[in-house]
Amino acid sequence: MWKIKWIDIELTSFCNIHCEGCFREISKYADNILNKQMLSLETIQEKFKKEDFPGCEIINFCGSVDEPTSHPQFFDIIKHFAEWNVHINIATNGSLRTIKWWTELAGILPKSHSVTWGIDGVDETSEIYRRGSKFKIVEKNYRAFIKAGGRAKWQFIVFDHNKHQEQEVKIKALDEGFKNVTYIYSHREEVKNPKIKHTQLPPAPKREDKPKPPKPMPPNPEKQGYRIVSDQLVLQNQETKNIECKYKAQNRIFVNHMGNVIPCCHLNSEMLEYTAGREENSQFTDILNSNAGELAVNLKYNSIHEVMEGDVWKDIADTWPTDKPVEKCWKTCKKRKHDVFIKESL
Ligand SMILES: C[S@@+](CC[C@H](N)C(=O)[O-])C[C@H]1O[C@@H](n2cnc3c(N)ncnc32)[C@H](O)[C@@H]1O
Ligand code: SF4
């Protein structure tokens, strides 16, 4: 269990557009769950009580499948958290709602807030990835929000088709009154043009370098935590000891639109597919299955703190120092394999 400073909330399973790399588009189970459920205002009022989260500093409305502004009770939800005296961030594609709505939103957000606009082009180029959005509407919406005193950030995902605008976006963002630009160089394989970084190989050893003499075999190697792999001694679990849980380090948690409390957004795609009826199992779904499944992590039956202290969260963390950590944890938190963010101050 970790302290909570930061809560990511996926409010809904609704979105009005179709970005190619989104879970909504790439998961073959998506149709079973999309555009069906949302966290109700009542659940939020009941399960997110200010007094239960004294150390909370950030509420971030950014899920894996939601356009948060699609929630019909969005203003009431914002008003609920505005009383917490925390920073509120909203990640949006910006193409829903009207000038009036965005003007009103700026008025009800607390002083410490930001709206992150996912706009992947300085003009209609943005519509290539943000399929189904209209740049002109997004432009009208962010202008209304900024004019009404809203703090806006521009998030630009760099692809081959828009990289020629990478510098121009800074000028446009500054002109329009955005506070900063964040670039994402997407690593998602499903997206056609991911940024590929070539890694320099280490130089071959020089001829005169003498090979190092092998280390003497320790007595009773197995008892000392070693195992023999291809005639070499390898420290057991050596690799897996490198897992550093990103969310734990940030005292951050994730709650999805079905009310499932999970350690992070990275596990959410599996959580969503699990609830959507995926039969194929992983270590994470095995853990769920051995602990009453969704019931063990859902807000209908538990408080957030109960889930965090429960067996699912414990079992996940217990795998980290073993040679069989939860696959997603290994993939995500073993090495720095996240999207690269570069923040530009304007
Ligand atoms: C699923 S979206 C939900 C929020 C909102 N609908 C939006 O798009 O901003 C969560 C985050 O993923 C980002 N995102 C979308 N496609 C991406 C990609 N191919 N690579 C990295 N991030 C991506 C979005 O910009 C957003 O910040
Ligand atoms: S706007 Fe956000 S939720 Fe909607 S498809 Fe794009 S990335 Fe997914």
Ligand code: SF4
């Ligand atoms: S993937 Fe696993 S280790 Fe990484 S942030 Fe999520 S729960 Fe933590």
